Amino acid sequence: MKYLIMIWHNPKSRAIWESFSDAERAEGWRAYAELNENLIASGEMVISEALADPSQGRRVPAAEGQSLATDGPFPEAKEQLAGFYLVDCESYERAMEIGAMVPESALGLVEVRPVLAMNGPDM
Amino acid sequence: MNEVESLLREHAPQVLAALVRHHGGFETCEDAVQEALLAAATQWPVEGVPAKPRGWLITVASRRRTELWRNETARQRREETVVLLEPAGAPPPPDVDDTLTLLFLCCHPALTAASQVALTLRAVGGLTTAEIARAFLVPEATIGQRISRAKQRIKASGAEFRMPPPAERPARTAAVLRVLYLIFNEGYTASSGPALHRVELTTEAIRLTRQLHARLPGDGELAGLLALMLLTDARRPARARPDGSLVPLAEQDRTRWDRAAICEGVGLVSAALTTTEVGPYQLQAAIAAVHDEAERTEDTDWAQILGLYDLLDRLAPGPMVTLNRIVAVAMVYGPATGLAQLDRAEADPALAGHHRTHAVRAHLLDLAGEREAAREQYRLAAKRTLSVPEQRYLESKAAG
Numbered sequence: 001m002k003y004l005i006m007i008w009h010n011p012k013s014r015a016i017w018e019s020f021s022d023a024e025r026a027e028g029w030r031a032y033a034e035l036n037e038n039l040i041a042s043g044e045m046v047i048s049e050a051l052a053d054p055s056q057g058r059r060v061p062a063a064e065g066q067s068l069a070t071d072g073p074f075p076e077a078k079e080q081l082a083g084f085y086l087v088d089c090e091s092y093e094r095a096m097e098i099g100a101m102v103p104e105s106a107l108g109l110v111e112v113r114p115v116l117a118m119n120g121p122d123m
Numbered sequence: 124m125n126e127v128e129s130l131l132r133e134h135a136p137q138v139l140a141a142l143v144r145h146h147g148g149f150e151t152c153e154d155a156v157q158e159a160l161l162a163a164a165t166q167w168p169v170e171g172v173p174a175k176p177r178g179w180l181i182t183v184a185s186r187r188r189t190e191l192w193r194n195e196t197a198r199q200r201r202e203e204t205v206v207l208l209e210p211a212g213a214p215p216p217p218d219v220d221d222t223l224t225l226l227f228l229c230c231h232p233a234l235t236a237a238s239q240v241a242l243t244l245r246a247v248g249g250l251t252t253a254e255i256a257r258a259f260l261v262p263e264a265t266i267g268q269r270i271s272r273a274k275q276r277i278k279a280s281g282a283e284f285r286m287p288p289p290a291e292r293p294a295r296t297a298a299v300l301r302v303l304y305l306i307f308n309e310g311y312t313a314s315s316g317p318a319l320h321r322v323e324l325t326t327e328a329i330r331l332t333r334q335l336h337a338r339l340p341g342d343g344e345l346a347g348l349l350a351l352m353l354l355t356d357a358r359r360p361a362r363a364r365p366d367g368s369l370v371p372l373a374e375q376d377r378t379r380w381d382r383a384a385i386c387e388g389v390g391l392v393s394a395a396l397t398t399t400e401v402g403p404y405q406l407q408a409a410i411a412a413v414h415d416e417a418e419r420t421e422d423t424d425w426a427q428i429l430g431l432y433d434l435l436d437r438l439a440p441g442p443m444v445t446l447n448r449i450v451a452v453a454m455v456y457g458p459a460t461g462l463a464q465l466d467r468a469e470a471d472p473a474l475a476g477h478h479r480t481h482a483v484r485a486h487l488l489d490l491a492g493e494r495e496a497a498r499e500q501y502r503l504a505a506k507r508t509l510s511v512p513e514q515r516y517l518e519s520k521a522a523g
Contacts, residue, residue, distance in 0.1 A: 002260075002261075041272060042235075042268075043238065043241075043266070043269030046262065047262070088259070088265065090235060090236060090237060116511045117510045118511050118512070119309075
């Protein structure tokens, strides 16, 4: 079963990261590197990417000539997606366990959601 | 599948088993067999299939294994001496069929279910890493990692290439059956297009289970599993509309069901039920058989199905058995009785809020003529399911 682990950022978590010393940041990167290595070794990693800063995002206009000029693509959202893991693991519990290894989970900014399957049972 | 491919698929597990039996060291042997298969896949279509394909594969794989082993141990003087002591041109391993032992090794309890499935499909099923990756919709690298990790785990666990001792056999057989069941379920899909590869998985699961059954004909649960697969797969032609959407059992065109598969499945499960100890796979197969034997939906013998669910509920209780049993109760005693039992069953946290609980409630409310309440339940079920075809089906029921 596949699960998407989403890592959210908000202005508060960004401020915390920016206040970190170099050693503290290195510790954060080390935690990520270790998690990546473990997931690749266990065969549970499908893909993982970090996303560029929300200011680099562009919104696709809904209809020609109707795009709105705004500060950012989704200025009303307090939280922005910073990166994600797509894992293929045995259970929701295991996916939650992996999610808890993402450093941001300490701030309550990690969300785990099951991916829909294309096949279905008999009904 | 062309002739060379099916030939390779058939021989792959026997070649691997022969090598492991003769030389030991699953990991190196598996790599060697993969290379021999690759050589055959490129050479045979050009040069023709050799007179003794299996012997050819064993010889090539055996030679390759020795090379691989030499490379591996070159750094270690002691082992190097052992290799040198091995007489040049030693006879290839004897040509005996150890597929069963191989299957038990691939379903080793030290592995996760996902790894057991991947390893079984490659080592026993002879599928390539790319084919397995396509079937499970993950990148090839993920499956590659899963397989190499599984091989390392087997090595680390110190497992030997022989049948597990009698005391361990029931538990190990259960694991083998579960893996075959998982492979079948992964393949049993109604989607068309890119998902068509999965039909290969149901075919593969049936082929492997059939082979295993031929070797262990007295195992009732194994016979039950094979029957369950055949009786379920028999409905495949009627199970999807041309656009890929699911057709529920009650609405399927039963003339399109595979009668030969139903006949074989019914024969297998009837024999198992009367000659061996009754188990959950046999009961599930028996339930499938009752559905398959009804020529029209309204001819379904629900009383018999309810009786079988009562047995299953005692032998292997679980939330899904509870729900399916309630559907049978409603078909025999009416929707009101079913709904009352559903209210009580919902005390189980595994069922409270589950999409299937909502779907069953919706179905029973529909039967009771309470259309508006049914709609609401279908909507809730659609929101909570994790299957796309099921979501579409439930949404259409909510709207219809």
